[in-house]
Amino acid sequence: MNGDLIGTRLGKYEIQAEIGRGGMATVYRAYQESLNRHVAVKVLAGQLARDEDFRRRFEREAKAVAQLNHPNILPIYDYGEDPQRDLVYFITQLVKGGTLSQRLGQPLPVEEAVRIASDVAQALDYAHRHGIIHRDVKPSNILLTEDGRPLLTDFGIARIVQETRLTRTGTSLGTPEYMSPEQAKGEPLGPRADIYSLAVVLYEMLIGRPPFQADTDIAVLHQQVYEPPPRPRRLRPDIPRRLEKVVLKALAKDPAKRYPTAGALAQALERALPSITPLRRRHPMPITPAHGAEVEPATIIRQPEPTVVPRVTPRPRRVIRFLWRATKWVLGKVAAAVVILALVAAALLIGGAFALSALVEQTLAVQDWGWTGWDEGGVSVILEADLQQPLQNAVEPYALDAVTDLSADFRPPDIVEVxxxxxxxxxxxxxxLEARDGVLYIQLERLNGVPLYVRRSTGPVDHAGGTG
Known part of the structure; x- marks a missing residue:
């Protein structure tokens, strides 16, 4: 596909200029004379258009996506083919704000990032409820209108490519930086794969880069499957803690531990940052008449004047009774909270230091070691080194989280360095470090960059680090 289409016609559309180009398609600005409007024409790449199976599947997918009517999904106006030039194309709304990828490279304001992610999550939830999974959510597939409203585009193309024999030609089926772990492993995909990809996009909007980057695609895919993402607040402390927990839950390696629906993710984002306006109030759903129906001029319906109900002043006795009940309820809640906090504080202050010391000491000593890269004295280096106090200091926040935070089970494993x-x-x-079911687990990984191969003992362990 090249610029020789400029100045020609595709059906009833006059091609005027090239807007963008990717591995699967080229996008042009075109003019539709019959409706006196400019539109976007997306022309599929030649190797895709020449595949009969792909054309048949793509037409079916385009018709399905065209039925979606959501303020954050790019509408499809038309679909067409040009057999003489082996061209397949579809027509969409012309969006002048560019793509989200053109806005990235540096962190966005937190509120703007959450607003965009919430809108896209609502769009995905709408598509999922209509049986359509995107499979390729990434910044270049999110367009922005001039007023900043995101529009999700390119539904289903990755699935069509995967289902045809084009998978053997080396056609890319996604971008590794935004693939879910199950997609990286070639497993069947469900709606929660889109949730993961959107969480990667949100992470990039907040931090300025995706959570996983490497020199090769294979290395990135390995990170997607096996490595935890860096915690957002460590890279940008002004991110609210509640928002960080939402991002990390949506980035869970196990799909079952993510949000059950994209709508649930949108609600969690709105709760984490209440200052954003919910989608239904920002972009009311447009009412589209049925195909071929005549649209009559709008009729202004005057709302009736509200009925004024005279205010009745309650009797003094009722007021006193209400205030007394309210006071008892508040005092009861406060007293319960004080008791709980006191018990937690006492447990942490009295037993916390001893428990942490024992935990760290056991971690350093009570293990069956395998060793690589150093001499046999390496184990002694670990056991005798002045590492217990630094490790205890690093463990302390996670221990507190495991005891007091009901969402600690959702905390992904984290790597700390002491x-x-x-x-x-x-x-x-x-x-x-990992907190599961209120229990803190510690697994030693590396010493001075050298991997530690640690196997949990199955028998008693002496202080020299060997099993009894």
């Missing part, structure tokens, strides 16, 4: 000394030699120890 620094200490052994005979004046600096040491760096990396540990993997």
């Amino acid at each position: 620094r200490g000394y052994f005979r004046q030699r600096p040491l760096r120890l990396q540990a993997r």
Whole structure:
């Protein structure tokens, strides 16, 4: 596909200029004389258009997507083919604000990022309820109107390519930075794969880059499947904690641990940042007449004047009774909260230091070690090094979270690095922390960059690190 279409006609559309180009299609600005309007014409790449199976599937998908009527889904106006030039194309609304990818490269304001993600989540929820999964949610597939409203586009193309024999020609089926773990592993995809991809987009809007980047696509896919994302607040402290938890839950490796629907994700985003206006109030759903129906001039319906109900002043006795009940309720809640906080504080203050010390000491000593890269004295280096206090300090926030935070079960594993000394030699120890069911788990990973191969003991362990 090249610029030789400029100045020609595709059906009733006069091609005027090229807007953008990708691996699967080229987008042009065109003029539709019959309706005196400019539209966008998306012409599929030659290898796709020449495949008869692909054309048949794409026409079916275009008709399905054209039935979607949502303020954050790019509407499809028309579909056509030009057999003489082996061209397949469809017509959409011309959006002048560009793509979201053109806005990225640096963090967006938190409220704007959440607003865009919430809108797109509502669009995905609408599409999912109509049986359509996107499979390729990424910034270049999110257009922005001039007033900043996001429009999701390119539904289903990745699935059509996957279902045809074009998968053997090397055609890309997605962008690794935005693929879900199940997509990276080639597993069947459901709506929660779109939720994961949208969470990656939200992460990039907040931080300025995707959570996973590497020199090769294979390395990125490996990270998507096996490595936890860096915590957003460590890279941008002004992100609210509630918002961070929403992002990390949507990025869960296991689809079952993500939000059940894209609509639930949108609601969680609105709760995490109440200052954003819900979608239904920002963009009222347009009312589209049935095909061929005549549209009559709008009729102004005057709303009746509201009925004024005279205010009745309650009797003094009722007021006193109400105030007394309200006061008892408030005092009861406050007292319960104080008792709970006191118990938690006492447990943490009295037993916290001993529990953490024992936990860290057990982590360092009570394990069956395999060792690579150092001599056999490496285990002794770990056990004798001044690493216990730094590791205890690093573990403390996670222990507190495991005890007090009901959402600790949703916290993904995190890697912390602590620094200490052994005979004046600096040491760096990396540990993997995870809170599950109110229990904190510690797995040592690397010492001075050298992997530690640790196997949990099945028998008693002495303080030298061996099993009894």
